[in-house]
Amino acid sequence: MKTQHVTIKNIAAELGLSVSTVSRALKDHPDISQTTKQRTQALAKQLCYTPNPIALSLKSQRSYLVGVIVPEIAHYFFSTVIGGIESVADACGYSLILVQSGEQLSREEKVLGHIVNLRVDGVLASVSKETNSYGHFQRLLDERIPLVFFDRVADSLDATHVTVDDFRGAYDATKHLIAQGCRSVAHFYGPRNRSIFRSRHDGYRQALEDAGLPFRPQLVVEADTLEKGTAQTERLVQQRIAFDAIFAVNDFTAAGAMLALRKAKLSVPHDVAVVGYTDAPTAKVLTPSLSSVHQSGFEMGQQAMKALLRQIGAEDRLPAERIVLPAQLVVRESSLRDLVTIK
Amino acid sequence: MKTQHVTIKNIAAELGLSVSTVSRALKDHPDISQTTKQRTQALAKQLCYTPNPIALSLKSQRSYLVGVIVPEIAHYFFSTVIGGIESVADACGYSLILVQSGEQLSREEKVLGHIVNLRVDGVLASVSKETNSYGHFQRLLDERIPLVFFDRVADSLDATHVTVDDFRGAYDATKHLIAQGCRSVAHFYGPRNRSIFRSRHDGYRQALEDAGLPFRPQLVVEADTLEKGTAQTERLVQQRIAFDAIFAVNDFTAAGAMLALRKAKLSVPHDVAVVGYTDAPTAKVLTPSLSSVHQSGFEMGQQAMKALLRQIGAEDRLPAERIVLPAQLVVRESSLRDLVTIK
DNA sequence: CTGTTAGCGCTTTCAC
DNA sequence: GTGAAAGCGCTAACAG
Numbered sequence: 001m002k003t004q005h006v007t008i009k010n011i012a013a014e015l016g017l018s019v020s021t022v023s024r025a026l027k028d029h030p031d032i033s034q035t036t037k038q039r040t041q042a043l044a045k046q047l048c049y050t051p052n053p054i055a056l057s058l059k060s061q062r063s064y065l066v067g068v069i070v071p072e073i074a075h076y077f078f079s080t081v082i083g084g085i086e087s088v089a090d091a092c093g094y095s096l097i098l099v100q101s102g103e104q105l106s107r108e109e110k111v112l113g114h115i116v117n118l119r120v121d122g123v124l125a126s127v128s129k130e131t132n133s134y135g136h137f138q139r140l141l142d143e144r145i146p147l148v149f150f151d152r153v154a155d156s157l158d159a160t161h162v163t164v165d166d167f168r169g170a171y172d173a174t175k176h177l178i179a180q181g182c183r184s185v186a187h188f189y190g191p192r193n194r195s196i197f198r199s200r201h202d203g204y205r206q207a208l209e210d211a212g213l214p215f216r217p218q219l220v221v222e223a224d225t226l227e228k229g230t231a232q233t234e235r236l237v238q239q240r241i242a243f244d245a246i247f248a249v250n251d252f253t254a255a256g257a258m259l260a261l262r263k264a265k266l267s268v269p270h271d272v273a274v275v276g277y278t279d280a281p282t283a284k285v286l287t288p289s290l291s292s293v294h295q296s297g298f299e300m301g302q303q304a305m306k307a308l309l310r311q312i313g314a315e316d317r318l319p320a321e322r323i324v325l326p327a328q329l330v331v332r333e334s335s336l337r338d339l340v341t342i343k
Numbered sequence: 344m345k346t347q348h349v350t351i352k353n354i355a356a357e358l359g360l361s362v363s364t365v366s367r368a369l370k371d372h373p374d375i376s377q378t379t380k381q382r383t384q385a386l387a388k389q390l391c392y393t394p395n396p397i398a399l400s401l402k403s404q405r406s407y408l409v410g411v412i413v414p415e416i417a418h419y420f421f422s423t424v425i426g427g428i429e430s431v432a433d434a435c436g437y438s439l440i441l442v443q444s445g446e447q448l449s450r451e452e453k454v455l456g457h458i459v460n461l462r463v464d465g466v467l468a469s470v471s472k473e474t475n476s477y478g479h480f481q482r483l484l485d486e487r488i489p490l491v492f493f494d495r496v497a498d499s500l501d502a503t504h505v506t507v508d509d510f511r512g513a514y515d516a517t518k519h520l521i522a523q524g525c526r527s528v529a530h531f532y533g534p535r536n537r538s539i540f541r542s543r544h545d546g547y548r549q550a551l552e553d554a555g556l557p558f559r560p561q562l563v564v565e566a567d568t569l570e571k572g573t574a575q576t577e578r579l580v581q582q583r584i585a586f587d588a589i590f591a592v593n594d595f596t597a598a599g600a601m602l603a604l605r606k607a608k609l610s611v612p613h614d615v616a617v618v619g620y621t622d623a624p625t626a627k628v629l630t631p632s633l634s635s636v637h638q639s640g641f642e643m644g645q646q647a648m649k650a651l652l653r654q655i656g657a658e659d660r661l662p663a664e665r666i667v668l669p670a671q672l673v674v675r676e677s678s679l680r681d682l683v684t685i686k
Numbered sequence: 687c688t689g690t691t692a693g694c695g696c697t698t699t700c701a702c
Numbered sequence: 703g704t705g706a707a708a709g710c711g712c713t714a715a716c717a718g
Binding site for chain 1 (some may be wrong): 346348393395396397398400401406408415416417418419423424425426429433437439440442443454457460461462486487488507524533595598599601602607624625627628629630
C-alpha cells in the first residue's frame with residue numbers, strides 16, 4: 001500500500017503559485033507578501049501538509065536519525081538508557097533507529113554496518129560482552145561519523161565515553177559489606193574485556209586492600225547471569241570455600257546466588273550478605289530485598305545523546321570526552337546485618 | 344560534522360562513464376557489457392559504495408522504516424516484543440523507529456504524528472493505559488497507512504490486532520488456583536478501557552462460574568503496579584476481607600502483593616496463593632517463585648511485523664486480521680500448595 | 687515580491 | 703552498449 005502525502009507542489013498548483021514561493025511562504029521568508037503567506041499557510045494547514053523529511057535529508061545531507069546499538073533491549077538498564085536518549089533526541093528533532101547486537105560480535109558488526117548505510121547522523125553504542133576487536137567502530141571514527149559509547153565502552157578507542165563510576169560503585173559496595181562485618185567477600189564478575197567489569201573488579205580489590213583484608217583469587221569467579229550466579233554459588237558451597245558476602249556485577253547474578261544460598265540453607269544476610277549492581281526493579285521485590293549499586297540509565301542516555309549532538313553540530317572532529325556519572329549504593333536487607341534499622 | 348559518502352557519481356567520474364551506466368552496471372542490468380560491469384562493481388567495492396537509502400526512498404516513495412510505539416520500553420514484555428519485531432524487520436530490509444508514549448495519551452498522539460511525518464511505511468502500536476480516544480490512529484487508517492496493534496490493542500478500530508489469548512490465560516490461572524483449594528480468589532486488574540485487561544477479568548470470572556464459586560465484587564480491585572499491588576493487599580487485609588488467592592494482571596503487581604502478604608505474616612501459597620501474568624524473569628527469583636501466565640513477546644513481535652509487511656506489500660487495503668497467540672500457565676511455588684512436588 | 691533553474695543521489699524511460 | 707534527461711520533494715542562488 002502506498003500513501004499519498006501532500007506536497008508543496010500540490011499547494012502551489014492549488015494556489016497558482018510556484019513551488020519556491022510556497023516554500024518560502026511556509027517558512028516565513030521576509031520577501032513574501034503577507035497575503036501570499038497567509039493563503040499558503042492556511043491551505044497547508046488545511047491539507048495537513050508536513051514537509052517530506054526524506055527530501056529534506058537528501059537536500060541537507062542530514063537524516064536527523066541516530067543509530068542506537070545495545071546488546072539487548074530486554075535489560076532493564078539498557079531500556080532506561082534508551083528512554084534518556086529518546087528524551088533529548090525528541091527535544092532536538094532527532095529520531096532513533098534501534099538495533100540489538102544480541103551480545104554477539106558478528107551481529108554487532110552487521111547491524112552497525114546497517115545503520116551506517118542508512119546514513120544516520122551519528123551512532124550511540126554499548127558494546128557486546130563478546131566484542132574484542134574494534135575495527136567496525138574505528139571505521140566510523142575514520143569516516144568522521146559521530147560516535148559515542150555508553151556503559152559498555154570501547155576502551156581502546158579514542159572516542160567519547162559515558163559511564164558510571166564503576167570503580168567507586170564497586171568500592172563502596174565492598175566497603176559496605178566489610179563494614180557489616182564480612183571478612184571474606186566474594187566477587188562475581190563479567191567478561192574482563194569490558195572495562196566496566198574490570199573497574200568493578202578493581203574497586204572491589206581496592207576496598208579489600210584499604211580494609212587490610214587479603215585478596216583471595218578463589219573468591220573471584222566469573223558469573224554474570226542468573227544461571228551462572230546460581231551455579232557458581234553452588235560450587236563455592238560444595239567446595240567448602242568459605243565466604244560471608246557476595247558482590248555481584250548485576251542484580252540477576254545476585255538473585256541467582258541468593259537462590260542457591262537459600263537451597264543451601266544459608267541465610268542472607270547473616271551467613272552471606274549480598275550486594276548487586278544496577279538497582280533494577282527486581283532488587284526491591286526479592287526476599288530479602290537486594291542491596292544494589294544504583295546507576296541512572298536515564299541520565300546516562302541523556303548525557304550520551306547530548307555529547308553526540310555536540311559532535312554532530314561541530315564543524316570539526318571534537319576531542320574525545322570521558323563523562324563519568326556517580327554511582328550510588330542503595331542498602332537494603334540483603335546486606336544489612338543490623339536488622340533493627342529496617343523499617 | 345558532515346560525512347562524505349561515496350556516490351554513484353564519484354564512480355562514474357572515476358571510470359569515465361555516465362551515472363546511468365554505473366547504476367545499471369551495479370544492478371547487473373543485461374544491457375551492460377561484462378567488462379563495464381566488472382570494472383564498475385570492482386571500483387564500487389573498493390570504495391565501499393552503498394546506495395544512499397534516502398535517495399532511494401525519495402525515488403521509490405518507500406522509506407523502509409517502520410514506526411514502533413510502545414507505552415514503555417523498560418517493561419520486560421515490550422522489550423521482548425521489540426526483539427521479535429526487529430528479527431523479521433531486519434530479515435526484510437526494514438529498520439525500526441522506536442518511540443514511547445510513557446502511558447500518556449497526549450504523548451502518544453504526539454509521537455504518532457511524529458513518526459507519520461517521518462514517512463514510515465507502517466506503524467506497529469501498543470496503546471497506552473490512558474488512551475480512550477482513537478482519532479490519532481483512525482487517521483492512519485483513513486490515510487491508508489499500514490497499522491498493526493499488538494497486546495494493548497485499540498478494540499474499537501477496524502485494524503489488525505495481535506494478542507495473546509488473555510481470556511484463556513486468566514481462565515487457566517484462576518482454575519488452577521481453585522484446583523489448589525482456593526475458594527476466595529481475588530483479582531487485581533488493570534484499566535478497564537484496555538481490552539486485554541477486560542479479557543483477563545472475564546476469564547477470571549468465567550472460571551469462578553464454571554467452578555460454581557460466587558463472584559464477589561469486593562475481591563476485584565484495581566491494581567496494576569508494584570505499589571498498587573502492595574497497597575491494595577494491605578487494604579484487603581486491614582478491612583478483613585477474606586481471600587485465599589490473588590490472580591494479578593502482571594508480575595510486578597503480584598510481587599507487590601507478596602511483599603504486603605509477608606509483612607502481614609501471611610504465608611504464600613498456604614494462606615494466600617498467588618499467580619501473576621507475563622512470566623518476566625523476575626518471577627523465577629521471587630520467594631516463593633511466582634506462578635505466572637507466560638506470553639511469548641518475541642513471537643508476538645514477529646507476527647505483528649509479518650502482518651504489517653503483508654499490508655505494506657498489498658495493493659489495496661487488506662481486511663483486518665485478529666491474530667491470537669496461546670497463553671501458557673507456568674506453575675511455580677507461589678500457587679502450589681502441594682509442596683512435596685517442588686524440587 | 688515572485689518565478690526559473692539547478693541540484694541533493696538515484697532510477698528509468700527514451701534516444702542514439 | 704551507453705548516454706541524456708526527467709523526476710522523486712524540497713531549497714536556494716539567481717533573475718526579473
